[in-house]
Amino acid sequence: MRYGRELKYGLHVIFHPFDGFWDLKREHRGSLAAALTFVALTIFLTTLEKQCTGFLFNEVRLKDVNVMVDILTVAILYVLWCVANWCLTSLMDGEGKMKDIFIATGYALVPMILIRLPMILLSLGITSQEGTFYYALSTLSYVWTAFLIFFGTMVTHQYSFGKTVLTCICTIVGMGIIMFIGLLFFNVIQQMITFVTTIYKELRF
Amino acid sequence: MRTEKNFLIRKLLPACLISASIFAAAGMDARAEVPYETYCYNYYSETVAQPHVYLYDSTLSFGGLEAGLKNPQDMFIKDGYIFIADTDNSRILKVTADGRPVMEIAYASSESDRLSKPQGVFVTDEGEIYVADSGNGRILKFNPAGKLLLAFGRPVTDLIDESVQYIPQKVVVDKDGRIYATAYGINMGLLEFDTEGVFQSFMGAAQVSVSPFEYIWKNYFSTKEQRARMATIVPTEYSNIFVDKDNFIYATIGNLSTADMMNGADAIRRLNPTGKDILRRLGHYPINGDQYRSEDGKWSSFTDVAATDYGCYFILDKANGKVFGYDYDGNSLFVFGRNGYREGNVQNAVAIGINDDASKLYILDYKLNSILVYKITEYGEHLLSALRLNDIGDSEGSINEWREVLRLNGNSEFAYTGLGKNFLAEGEYKKAMEYFKSGNNKKYYSKALYYRRKELMEKNFGKIMLVLAVLILIPLTLHYVKKIRKWAGKVKCAMEEN
Numbered sequence: 094m095r096y097g098r099e100l101k102y103g104l105h106v107i108f109h110p111f112d113g114f115w116d117l118k119r120e121h122r123g124s125l126a127a128a129l130t131f132v133a134l135t136i137f138l139t140t141l142e143k144q145c146t147g148f149l150f151n152e153v154r155l156k157d158v159n160v161m162v163d164i165l166t167v168a169i170l171y172v173l174w175c176v177a178n179w180c181l182t183s184l185m186d187g188e189g190k191m192k193d194i195f196i197a198t199g200y201a202l203v204p205m206i207l208i209r210l211p212m213i214l215l216s217l218g219i220t221s222q223e224g225t226f227y228y229a230l231s232t233l234s235y236v237w238t239a240f241l242i243f244f245g246t247m248v249t250h251q252y253s254f255g256k257t258v259l260t261c262i263c264t265i266v267g268m269g270i271i272m273f274i275g276l277l278f279f280n281v282i283q284q285m286i287t288f289v290t291t292i293y294k295e296l297r298f
Numbered sequence: 299m300r301t302e303k304n305f306l307i308r309k310l311l312p313a314c315l316i317s318a319s320i321f322a323a324a325g326m327d328a329r330a331e332v333p334y335e336t337y338c339y340n341y342y343s344e345t346v347a348q349p350h351v352y353l354y355d356s357t358l359s360f361g362g363l364e365a366g367l368k369n370p371q372d373m374f375i376k377d378g379y380i381f382i383a384d385t386d387n388s389r390i391l392k393v394t395a396d397g398r399p400v401m402e403i404a405y406a407s408s409e410s411d412r413l414s415k416p417q418g419v420f421v422t423d424e425g426e427i428y429v430a431d432s433g434n435g436r437i438l439k440f441n442p443a444g445k446l447l448l449a450f451g452r453p454v455t456d457l458i459d460e461s462v463q464y465i466p467q468k469v470v471v472d473k474d475g476r477i478y479a480t481a482y483g484i485n486m487g488l489l490e491f492d493t494e495g496v497f498q499s500f501m502g503a504a505q506v507s508v509s510p511f512e513y514i515w516k517n518y519f520s521t522k523e524q525r526a527r528m529a530t531i532v533p534t535e536y537s538n539i540f541v542d543k544d545n546f547i548y549a550t551i552g553n554l555s556t557a558d559m560m561n562g563a564d565a566i567r568r569l570n571p572t573g574k575d576i577l578r579r580l581g582h583y584p585i586n587g588d589q590y591r592s593e594d595g596k597w598s599s600f601t602d603v604a605a606t607d608y609g610c611y612f613i614l615d616k617a618n619g620k621v622f623g624y625d626y627d628g629n630s631l632f633v634f635g636r637n638g639y640r641e642g643n644v645q646n647a648v649a650i651g652i653n654d655d656a657s658k659l660y661i662l663d664y665k666l667n668s669i670l671v672y673k674i675t676e677y678g679e680h681l682l683s684a685l686r687l688n689d690i691g692d693s694e695g696s697i698n699e700w701r702e703v704l705r706l707n708g709n710s711e712f713a714y715t716g717l718g719k720n721f722l723a724e725g726e727y728k729k730a731m732e733y734f735k736s737g738n739n740k741k742y743y744s745k746a747l748y749y750r751r752k753e754l755m756e757k758n759f760g761k762i763m764l765v766l767a768v769l770i771l772i773p774l775t776l777h778y779v780k781k782i783r784k785w786a787g788k789v790k791c792a793m794e795e796n
Contacts, residue, residue: 148735148740148743149740149743149744149747154342218751219747220744220745220747220748220751221740221741221744222744
């Protein structure tokens, strides 16, 4: 039942971010398992949204939907954010451990899940003229999540407001750098493999 | 923004394959290796191959005349006769639909008063022939037998600079006898004359479009030399005009720039008598021809238009030798034709015309000096009659025709939309929604959804209210039960204490 309580604690976090993120870290009221559940649910909803949103609000072409891409997009962004944030905060006197960051970021995704699910249902029943409600909800879910990620970072590392802003900006830059290095690495490895296989083929024939 | 390379692969390959397979499947005429593709654009801006709407039938080349056509610039079709402005031979020809000459007009009032390079011809319902006698700078009106009734020259107005030569090019006359003309180098709109040929005003001036950025850059940030080298922003000129049965004037614009095309500028207008553009633009794309450049980098350039009585119009693109068909709402129906040297291709298309029931489509080519005749296919007949029946309100008939269209072309978005509209009108909202979804038409889907929702609400009002009541009442009751129990407990405690 502990797991259930940890999941339910997500509701507390999104409405009381300061208090919630504090207890998440210091009182161990959440867990990595629950955080990863939220990430999994976000992935599930991203896919569900693409396939089940009503015709009027669905800009995605069904033949272009690729579940693998959805999974990787969310998972990679999540991991990249956490890793980049950890790299940075360990240099900038952050108090959070890697695990704390993963948990806090995972809990910050809860509004995404809570808002997007009813949005899918709503999109089936409203006309284009009433689309404002739909788009307002969509914006709300993003803004709320961004807000939670921000305060999650602030509370987890015990930063001041200004320092958190700086950290967040640097984290985004860091994510870019990690991606760049990753791509570079894969490229070089690919070239090396091609080189070795070519030599092997040359020698063989 | 638009990937043209992909477009080629997407358009040409499937178009060839599919049109070939359609022919194989339908077992049509073996001669029919058609020298062009027919396609249309779908919701996603992709070209989708579709069955041919018009097939090349024959060429009227007038080789038998003492002198064939020479650089003809305009053509008008009326009651089974074709009137041709045979420009470089300085005459107007009237020929039958199969190309037999019936009448020739080469002189205005007398033998000494020859026409000079006429570029436009128009025939009214009464058979009166109007000619834009370009070389002589005048417009002429003949009776059906070819006798001159009226001639009028340069419009008397201060609005046209004295130094500008007056060369009328195209002329049309509406049902009330007002005469409209285009003239070379005049970009203030159409010239409007009254029945006596007295100049009235300019009509339907094309608007100048200058982006704010362009304006600021030009006026505040560029040097004098730069400004001088910049192309002056000039309003677009109308390339051709056509008057439909409702007295509205279709006017095409042929000289749009790449920027205009990318911004979705309109290349055709439908002007009401006050000069206001009333063309319906409900399609997914602006009405300016191909959404991509052709293989040799050319945008569509409209040169002529012909409209049916029920609001369908066919526009001729001189750049790529294509014909674009649009319905009343501005949805792209079909595109066919191409420039080339095979039989059925055009080289320099300049004018388009259709006969009364649109069963034949004529394209005048000034390089081939002949008229190419295209004949409607079974698919085309169903398509056009569906639109016609829809226009006159025969929804049952048009449902049947749309079904035929769908049978021949399951990709047809407008057929789904057409069927959907009929179902919507009949009150079958659920069905209408399905069809609009297949036709990718969000606007009408939203409309159908609105009525469907209303219908469901009315039908299930009792149930909905019941569910709502239960949802609200149960928690309320529970809440009060709790409260009362608490209160009872308190009372009990108090009593026990006493």
